[in-house]
Amino acid sequence: MRGFLAVYLRELLIIWHRLPRMLLSFSVSPTLYLVAFGFGLGKNLTVGDRPYLEFLVPGVVAASSMMQGFGINVEINVARFYLRIFEEFQAAPISNWAYVLGEIFGGVTRAFLSTLVILAITALAGINLHFGPVFFLGVFLNAFVFASLGVTSAMLIRSHADQALVTNFIITPMVFLGGTFFPVEDLPAWARWPLKLLPLTHASHLIRSVAYGQAVPVFSLLVLMVLALAGLCLAYLSVDRARD
Amino acid sequence: MTAAVRVEGLVKHYGKISALSGISFEIAEGELFALLGPNGAGKTTTIRILTGLTRPTAGRAFFFGRDIFSSPLYARRLAGLVPQATNLDLELTVWENLLIHGLLFGMSRGRIRERAEELLRFAGLWERRGDRVRALSGGMRRRLLIIRALMHEPRILFLDEPTVGLDPHIRRRLWGLIKQIQARGTTILLTTHYIEEAEFLADRVAFLEQGRIVALDTPQNLMAALGEVAVDLVDDEGLSTRYFRTREEAEREAVKLSRAGKSVTIRRVNLEDAFLHFTGRRV
Ligand SMILES: Nc1ncnc2c1ncn2[C@@H]1O[C@H](COP(=O)(O)OP(=O)(O)O)[C@@H](O)[C@H]1O
Ligand SMILES: [Mg+2]
Numbered sequence: 001m002r003g004f005l006a007v008y009l010r011e012l013l014i015i016w017h018r019l020p021r022m023l024l025s026f027s028v029s030p031t032l033y034l035v036a037f038g039f040g041l042g043k044n045l046t047v048g049d050r051p052y053l054e055f056l057v058p059g060v061v062a063a064s065s066m067m068q069g070f071g072i073n074v075e076i077n078v079a080r081f082y083l084r085i086f087e088e089f090q091a092a093p094i095s096n097w098a099y100v101l102g103e104i105f106g107g108v109t110r111a112f113l114s115t116l117v118i119l120a121i122t123a124l125a126g127i128n129l130h131f132g133p134v135f136f137l138g139v140f141l142n143a144f145v146f147a148s149l150g151v152t153s154a155m156l157i158r159s160h161a162d163q164a165l166v167t168n169f170i171i172t173p174m175v176f177l178g179g180t181f182f183p184v185e186d187l188p189a190w191a192r193w194p195l196k197l198l199p200l201t202h203a204s205h206l207i208r209s210v211a212y213g214q215a216v217p218v219f220s221l222l223v224l225m226v227l228a229l230a231g232l233c234l235a236y237l238s239v240d241r242a243r244d
Numbered sequence: 245m246t247a248a249v250r251v252e253g254l255v256k257h258y259g260k261i262s263a264l265s266g267i268s269f270e271i272a273e274g275e276l277f278a279l280l281g282p283n284g285a286g287k288t289t290t291i292r293i294l295t296g297l298t299r300p301t302a303g304r305a306f307f308f309g310r311d312i313f314s315s316p317l318y319a320r321r322l323a324g325l326v327p328q329a330t331n332l333d334l335e336l337t338v339w340e341n342l343l344i345h346g347l348l349f350g351m352s353r354g355r356i357r358e359r360a361e362e363l364l365r366f367a368g369l370w371e372r373r374g375d376r377v378r379a380l381s382g383g384m385r386r387r388l389l390i391i392r393a394l395m396h397e398p399r400i401l402f403l404d405e406p407t408v409g410l411d412p413h414i415r416r417r418l419w420g421l422i423k424q425i426q427a428r429g430t431t432i433l434l435t436t437h438y439i440e441e442a443e444f445l446a447d448r449v450a451f452l453e454q455g456r457i458v459a460l461d462t463p464q465n466l467m468a469a470l471g472e473v474a475v476d477l478v479d480d481e482g483l484s485t486r487y488f489r490t491r492e493e494a495e496r497e498a499v500k501l502s503r504a505g506k507s508v509t510i511r512r513v514n515l516e517d518a519f520l521h522f523t524g525r526r527v
Binding site (some may be wrong): 005006007009087089090093094243 | 258295296297298299317320321323325327329331332333334335336340343344345347348349350351376
């Protein structure tokens with residue numbers, strides 16, 4: 001338990017020391033998406049019977065919490081290859097669970113901060129959406145899934161350059177295809193089904209449905225829970241691979 | 245009495261490279277044991293294996309009689325590690341670095357506060373406790389690195405080239421610190437490629453070369469194997485050294501040589517002589 005606390009507290013302290021810079025950087029890309037696609041492109045656009053902006057905001061929350069959750073891998077890489085602090089964890093009498101959960105919650109915390117930043121920005125735009133407990137549960141699960149994948153990839157790669165490859169080929173495409181900017185439902189079946197395999201598609205579906213005040217999509221919720229569990233196990237198994 | 249550290253036939257291969265080819269040694273409780281060898285000899289590899297950072301290819305190791313590879317958590321609680329490359333959290337404060345380490349080793353908040361204050365005062369860093377590590381000088385970072393490893397009161401401390409790259413006066417200050425740590429009862433394994441460091445600090449020294457221990461004894465015994473007094477002589481073939489049991493023998497030889505027109509110096513045998521003798525090369 002103290003091991004988990006140590007790993008998580010370290011991530012919190014890093015966030016704390018960088019908070020102003022971090023909040024600023026969290027606000028950049030969501031603001032750009034909202035301005036470019038929401039206000040610029042989508043002013044007169046509607047999806048279903050909703051203004052496009054209301055469609056977009058939950059999507060940007062999902063995409064952004066995915067990226068910030070996965071982004072814990074950058075911190076881990078810095079700790080591993082630059083600061084070499086990772087060796088402190090390897091030499092400490094803590095379990096791999098403590099390490100993995102500490103880092104995952106570090107990623108989840110970042111994801112929540114970025115979500116709050118987006119909600120603050122959109123509050124200014126006066127949008128009619130609901131942000132209840134299930135909305136935040138969706139953010140949590142989504143961030144958890146991708147933070148655990150972030151930890152896994154950080155353990156498996158051998159250099160910082162490998163990491164950029166993973167991000168460019170997996171995370172960035174998902175931002176554009178996983179229900180952030182357009183409804184996956186409107187696509188022809190051959191395109192719809194592959195996209196439904198993406199975790200982000202389920203996260204944005206869940207987060208958007210509850211933000212709309214609609215019924216909770218139980219299937220997507222279950223998918224995310226299973227993925228979170230699977231991601232946690234993957235991350236756990238990957239830790240020993242980082243020992244040479 | 246069981247040894248604090250016992251290593252039996254430790255082997256480590258990195259692909260085709262053999263970093264360690266079967267080394268064995270024992271360290272008694274409270275002893276300061278030095279591994280002395282040139283870069284690439286296998287010093288860091290030895291320490292990384294004993295602190296659980298690297299898995300050995302073969303061999304066994306024990307802390308106080310207990311196998312460290314089958315009881316890794318036991319071994320990690322007993323060991324403190326000062327790695328060769330400083331690995332502090334630069335963005336965190338001095339205090340926060342100690343706090344995280346204490347939590348990692350299961351210490352209570354109250355105990356962490358006590359111990360951190362004691363060690364910060366011991367290392368002369370108390371006034372800097374609120375500063376980011378980024379703002380500290382190299383010597384201060386080294387001291388912080390050492391006291392961080394002492395936070396959880398390890399019974400065995402591993403110091404991997406603790407003074408490399410530091411100014412001579414800072415090095416001497418660290419030597420004092422290391423002696424004090426030993427005086428408090430901690431068993432220490434130190435690696436270095438500075439011969440005078442091993443000579444000054446170590447109770448016993450192992451000469452490590454290309455993954456093998458070529459000699460192991462107290463500095464006095466290692467030097468005594470050559471003699472007491474050395475005569476350096478410079479001629480057309482360069483520098484060579486001869487060793488003698490007594491000063492008289494050495495002086496007789498020196499007089500003879502200088503009559504023959506050679507340039508000679510008489511001095512005491514030092515650990516470098518022993519190192520050169522056993523390894524056939526310079527560090
Ligand atoms: N991770 C590694 N991968 C491949 N070779 C390594 C690795 N670590 C050390 N070596 C090799 O093992 C040998 C011993 O290295 P090391 O233990 O670092 O020596 P020292 O600390 O005495 O300078 C060297 O030849 C080094 O190149
Ligand atoms: Mg080394």
